[in-house]
Amino acid sequence: MLNTMAGKTQIKIKKKSEFMRTLKQMSYNKLAVFGAIVFAIELILVILAPLIAPYGYAEMDMAAAYQPPSWAHLCGTDDLGRDIFSRLLYGGRYSITMGIFSIGISVMLGIIIGSTAGYFGGKVDNIIMRFLDIIQSLPGMLLTIVISAVLGSGYINTILSLSVNGIPGQARMLRAQMMRVRGSEYIEAAESINCSKFRIIAKHLIPNSFSPLIVQATMGVANMIIMAAGLSFIGLGVQPPASEWGAMLSGSRQFIRSSPHMVFFPGLAIAITILALNLMGDGLRDALDPKLKR
């Protein structure tokens, strides 16, 4: 009787805290915690941009153009005399969210497409993969430009056009992993106990094959931010004078010799974001792997 009771309480604990347990596992990983803290600080700064930023993001002062970092302008000013620090804070709102959302969408669609191809194999796989081949045979940037041009500029449209570009990579990665896992005996066992196809995919195949996806996704955020910059550079994407990290980076590349700070700070902002996300991603991957549990 006592045994039974003990079992029950244990199960209740588990059900309550599937998410909390993962967080707890992550908290053992110091690097992941560091990444999370950096990212959290970044988010706070970006959210509170109007309170923190010393200048407006479009406030021009031609007399103060090209100034190197000083106490008046923490990160200097750009060619139009706008305060780079303020523009970074406002720009983060676009860059961080665009990067994460577009990767998020492409990972979700990638999982759906990749797992369908990976599980069913054969003809289904062939059709899906050839379709992805078509998408991948177009230069990524060109595809994004075309979609973005069709959808029109703007925040959400930019995210959508960026995410299409990421789908094939994610889908391929998951498919390859699924192919590996599909032959395992535990998948056969799941079939023999009458698990539905959906259940096998969602509860057995995906949990066992998605860890490389996490790493790839966190790396992908950087790529997406740069791609977004490319879009705003040709007049799609986020429209000036609104600031955005990638656009700041690409817009100031002609001044890299005379005023390197104009390139340095947006680049640094992107690098810090990626690093933080990567550390978090690694931590998440490890936390989800029972073999690495403590």
Place this chain on the structure above:
Amino acid sequence: MRPVIEVKNLKKYFPVANGVLHAVDDVSLSIGRGKTLGVVGESGCGKSTLGRTIIHLQEHTSGEIFLHGDDISNLKGKELRKVREKMQIIFQDPYSSIDPRKTVDATIREPLQVSKRYKRNEIDDVTTELMELVGIDNRLRMSYPHELDGGRRQRVGIARALALNPDFVVCDEPVSALDVSIQAQVLNLLKKLQQQRGLTYMFVTHNLSVVKHISDDICVMYLGQVVELCPSKELFKNPLHPYTKALLSAIPSIDIHNPNKPEILKGELTSPINPKPGCRFASRCNFATEACKQPQKLQEISSGHFAACCRVREIQ
């Protein structure tokens, strides 16, 4: 009494690059309630495929399968799901047959959740019962497979197979991946469960001492075909088919003064791809003659003792 499982002329062919692989070729057998049929043969003789085909993990090419007298050969969808609950499988390798990302609890619980036979609050209790039944400590409930040893893992596999109260269980070499000391534990557990629940086993193995310990009847397979079928004791006392004789002579003896002289078979296993008609063992058989090139039929030599060899009476 009606047999629990009856198989008639079951065939399973795999198309391969250079022909058709006859994995299971024209196998007929039946197993009565509470009995164990041991299926032995060397690797690649189709014994695992036979088990998997019977419980519909693989589709059969032709033939008929009966469960409690009902033809289940061509069931699909809902009906197949119903029948599958009655037929389960215990896998060979407990290291690969359990999802590494699921706890012991989640693995045993899954068939219960899928079947919808139990309510949510009942599932906990049934899971606990099952763990007790197969002898896993409750403290291991939230452990992951990699934290358990092979024997415990195999117990998890057994609990999962028995969760839905099947009538027929295919044991696909359930102990061959385990240490010898643990093999005995698991075998005894399987025997105990058979007595408690009236289970019918098909015990696939290449280990003759294991099969002797657990089977009522034994079926010897060679390249997809049954070459001999008889009660377990009879087989070890009086093997008829030349292949069975060679197989039994290969069991090492522990008597150093009277060691076995294994009959070493010459030649390779003939290919199961597009085999010629006639006895498939003929190319390695010391007694082979022209007559062996004719297709061989399983014939009753003495009461309950079947062998597929045309010369069986002559070579006694």
